[in-house]
Amino acid sequence: MASQDSFGAKGTLDVDGQSYEIYRLDAVKGEGLDVESLPFSLKVLLENLLRTEDGADITADHIKAVAGWEASADPDQEIQFTPARVIMQDFTGVPCVVDLATMREAMAELGGDATRINPLAPAEMVIDHSVIADVFGSADAFERNVEIEYERNRERYQFLRWGQGAFDDFKVVPPGTGIVHQVNIEHLARVVMVRDGVAYPDTCVGxxxxxxxxxxxxxxxxxxxxxxxxxxxxxxxxxxxxxxVVGFKLSGDLPEGATATDLVLTITEMLREHGVVGKFVEFYGPGVSVLPLANRATIGNMSPEFGSTIAVFPIDEQTIDYLRLTGRNDEQLALVEAYAKEQGLWHDPEAEPRYSERLELDLATVVPSLAGPKRPQDRVSLSEAKEAFRTALADYVSEGVTGGDDRKPGVPQQEQPEGVTSRVDEASAESFPSSDAPASNGGGGGGNGSGHPDDWHDHAAAASGSRPSNKTSVTLADGTEFEIDHGAVTIAAITSCTNTSNPSVMIGAALVAKKAVEKGLQRKPWVKTTLAPGSKVVSDYYEKSGLTPYLDKLGFNLVGYGCTTCIGNSGPLIPEVSQAVNANDLAVVSVLSGNRNFEGRINPDVKMNYLASPPLVVAYALAGSMDVDLFNDPLGQDTDGNDVFMRDIWPTAKEIEDVIAQAISSDMFDSSYQDVFAGDEQWRSLPTPEGNTFAWDEDSTYVRRPPYFDGMPDEPEPVTDIVGARVLLKLGDSVTTDHISPAGAIKKDSPAGRHLAEHGVDQRDFNSYGSRRGNHEVMIRGTFANIRLRNQLAPGTEGGVTRDFTADGDVTTVFEASQNYQAAGTPLVVLAGKEYGSGSSRDWAAKGTALLGVKAVIAESYERIHRSNLIGMGVIPLQFPPGKTADDLGLTGAEIISISGITELNDGTTPKTVTVKVEPAPGTDQAHGETSEFEATVRIDTPGEANYYRNGGIMQYVLRSLLKG
Known part of the structure; x- marks a missing residue:
């Protein structure tokens, strides 16, 4: 805690006879300081500085800077934020523990105490990213998937068991429990922390x-x-x-027929359009008070999709009610309420805090929506989904082309399998009748835009015109025959933390299933249907409400408690469907209740991905195609042969609320989380290594000692300029961490697949890249290997290939080219467009980049986390001159690049710009061109980041700091 208290903020708070030490925000007074009107989020940061003030890194001036915050000013004041705890999932958490284990060894090698490498803040990991929906549609799908999960991940899980014993204040929630973010809000989050008698706001990084x-x-x-x-x-x-800080005012209430998912997709579209990258977003106003906590969590979850750092809601009665429902004890409830009110953190619906920017949404205007086919912010009103799909389809197929002939080089084609035939209509596209325009309010729902089921018959079909067709006949193993075409829904997944924590949409989905089954509807036979709730509580309330059998009847059997389809753990499509899709290059679709739908993320066979609410996921499983107007086209026929429409099976808000009131209680949460860290017998029976340092298995293909500290001196060496670099990749806009970081299945003929095969691993045991994040040898071979990556240095290709200028510019894999460059001592750079590194906070997107030998990235703009991660791995992020692109500057990627001015960092300063010299390379098309230069902006934004870069990375900086001690 603080060694200084410049404002005399230290005080006490008595709650029901219990006394807590607190740091009072109202103690910060003075000219120009106004704490009362600060946004909620900045009050939390202010308390953090008051409590950790040490007179060196955190001073009274930092505290004044927050208290006197000028809403309209651009950020320029650095502060040091100390999170109360760290939350991890296993994909990203395993390499964290690998790095900590490696740091212990490095500390010992440098003569320090290995046990000093130990969490000083509570760290909790939820193993939720390793389950894959291999088995679906059967009563034993969950048990079989868990069994396969343990077989695949035994080495990783044993390593984590070691970490749980070796490190203090590190806890692991075992597999099969829930999704990290749902476990966090339902159990791990404290809202107000107490440590050593001090009460303070719960804050975390994850x-x-x-x-x-x-x-x-x-x-x-x-x-x-x-x-x-x-x-x-x-x-x-x-x-x-x-x-x-962007203030987002909410008013009104959601209309009948609109869900929390529709709300969050609307907010995502609004905030992405407004521009909130790197900003805090804070919700306030009267609409907040009527918004259930689960809906708030759904919105908060999507913050990365609109680009903000946070999307926070203040504390109020809804917060307390939720904490009570989820089993927090009375003492904690009383503390949270008393502390929030004492510190001005309790929500006042009439208050207007000072904000940098403001937006407003009337909840009553929200309409049923989807987002896709490849970005979360691409919202489409459900009434216009069919037309939007047809418009988007042109980007994924070539009219009149069949059999995959329009594939680009670098994308493997499959032979036409037996039993699969293809038919292309004589015309290059089928004609579909047009109809009247949709209703008012953007076609969102009925006459009032509400989406009320009773009004849905008033909608008119929006789609018109034509679309490419490539109808393909498929015969399943059981003899079922059908035709599929572009737009066939091949995955319908109720999945991901975003929605499966929300009872209203989960009960809504189950009621849609119930009504559909009662009318005799079935899922289409080509649809892979999966249900992966965020916690066991969902299964409990499904059972109590009697809704489980209806979901099972439609194939939405439980496949696991974890993050499945949303992160690419969708498992394989139905085999015969997969064969038909690949043989005929069909642009098929997934519909999932997730938060990410980037290209190549969900399943390698699926080109188009749509985010939707869980009830709509069920509806599309029944419809079987995205080329359907759910307002006007039937989902199927009942037992008497009558058409059944979505309006016939959509539940009302009252029906949903009645089930929630009857089926959900706090004892469900108490039961599910009673002994959450102990795990089941399968977890407890794993053999567990012991000792302060880990005994690495040289034969392991899952957990390897990484090279980050090899040969590291106890003092950093001076940074140097970059001379004679070559371009490894030249990329366009919106390249995500999914494009960069290894993710999904490991292909047999990929560098990673060949590496595993050479080490005796059968293809069936390759597992996913995510499961092998503890093995740098696998991960480096999968960096920049996404099947949808388009490297402009190798035009006409897709996937992880580039031109290797150590081999006359031949096209080869990114990994092999990197190896050749590093052998030749040639540094590498990456050129990119706007929003480079958006998407998930994948540390391997930066680790892999660094291990490939990349010394600098030059982009038009960056996503916040990836830019920071690059610095953390010793890669300098640079930005093209304002308004300029690589193409504007005449860069093709074949040039030799040198960057000067970086050495100014050795003087303790950070240069605002560096000079990039571009020379024509011998033996290329531009060999006789002219040398040019441009000034690139250095995106090392804080002194702390500069220290990390000077040390070669954040881990090296921390290790040296602890060594000195």
Missing amino acids: TDSHTTMVNGIGVVGWGVGGIEAEAAMLGQPVSMLIPR
Whole structure:
């Protein structure tokens, strides 16, 4: 805690006879200081500084800077934020523990005490990212998937068991329990922490970008890279600039027929259009008071999709009610309410805090929506979904082309399998009748835009015109025959933390299933249907309400409690469907209740991905195609042959509320989380290594000692300029961490697949990249290997290939080219467009980049976390001159690039710009061109980041700091 108290803020708070030490915000007074009107989120940051003031890194001036925050000013004041705890999931958490284990060895090798490498803040990991929906549609799907999960991940889980024993204040929630963010809000989050008798706001950083889900219950927290999380665990504060805060005022109430998912997709579209990257978003106003906590958590979860650092809600009665429902004890409830009211953190619906920018939404205007086919912000009103799909389809198929002939080089084609035939209509596209325009309010729902089921018959079909067709006949193993075409829904998944924590949409989905089954409807036979709730509580209330059998009847059997389809753990399509899709290059669709739908993310066979509410996921499983108008086209026929429409099976808000009131109680949460860290017999029976340092298995293909500290001196060497670099990749706009970081299945003929095969691993045991994040040898081979990556240096290709200028510019894999460059001693750079590194907070997007030998990235703009992670791995992020692109500057990627001015960092300063010299390369088309130069902006934004870069990375900086001690 603080060694100084410049404002005399230390005081006490008595709650029901219990006394707590607190740091009072109202103690910060003086000219120009106005704490009362600060946004909620900045009050939390202010308390953090008051409590950790030490006179050196955190001073009275920093406290004054927050209290006197000028809403309209651009961020320029650095502060050191100390999160109360760290939350991790296993994909990103395993490499964190690998790094900590490696740091212990490095500490010992440098003559220090290995046990000093130990979490100083509570760290909790939820194993939720390793389950894959291999088995679906059967009563034993969950048990079989868990069994397969343990078989695949035994080495990783044993390693985590070691970590749980070796490190203090590190806890692991075992597999099969729930999704990290749902476990966080339902059990782990404290809202108000107590440690050593001091009460203070619960804050956290997490190794998943959707850590922001906890913002819904008033906890300020956000996603960071694994390397930043490691530093936070080791007591290092997070260096940040006091941000701009966007106030988002809510009024009204959601209309009948609109769901929390529709609301969050609307907000995502609004905030992405407004521009909130790097900013805090805070919700306020009278609409907040009527918004259930689960809906707030759904909105908070999507913060990375609109680009903000957080999307937070203040504390109020809804927060307390939720904490009570989820089993928090009376003492904690009383503390949260008393502390929030004492510190001015309790929501006042009439208050207007000072904000940098403001937006407003009347909840009554929200309409049923989808988002897709490849970005969360691409919202489409459900009434216009068919037309929007047809418009988008042109980007995924070539009219009149069949059999995959329009595939680009670099994308493997499959032979036409037996039993699968293809038919192309004589015309290149089928004609469909047009109809009247949709209703008012953007076609969102009925005459009033409400989406009320009784009004749905008033909608008119929006789609018109024509679309490409490539109808293909498929015969399943059981003899079922059908035709599929572009737009066939091949995955319908109720999945991901975003919605499966929300009882209203989960009960809504089950009621849609119930009504559909009662009318005799079935899912279409080509649809893979999966249900992966965020916690066991969902299964409990499904059972209590009697709704489970209806979901099972439609194939939505439980497949696991974890993050499945949303992160690419969808498992394979139905085999015969997969064969038909690949043989005929069909642009098929997934519909999922998730938060991410980037290209190549969900399933390698699926080109188009749509985010939707759980009830709509069920509806599309029944319809079987995205080329359907759910307002006007039937979903199927009942037992008497009559058409059944979505309006016939859509539940009312009262029906949903009645089930929630009857089926959900706090004892469900008490039961589910009673002994959450102990795990089942399968977890407890795993053999567990012991000792302060880990005994690495040289034959392991899951957990390997990484090379980050090999040969590291106890003092950093001077940074150097970059001379004679070559371009490894030239990329366009919106390249996400999914494009960069290894994710999904490991292909047999990929560099990673060949590496595993050479080490005796059968293809069936390859597992996913995410499961092998503890093995740098696999991960480096999968970096920049996404099947949808388009490298402009190798035009006409897709996937992880580039031109290797050590081999006359031949096209080869990114990994092999990197190996050749590193052998030749040639540094590498990456050129990119706007929003480089958006998406999940994948530390391997930065780790893999660094291990490939990339010394600098030059982009038009960056996503916040990835930019920070690059610095954390010793890669300097640079930005093209304002308004300029690589193409504007004549860069093709074939040039030789040198960057000067970086050495100014050795003087303790950070240069604002550096000079990039571009020379024509011998033996290329531009060999006789002219040398040019441009000034690139250095995106090392804080002194703390500069220290990380000088040390070669954040881990090296922390290790040296602890060594000195």
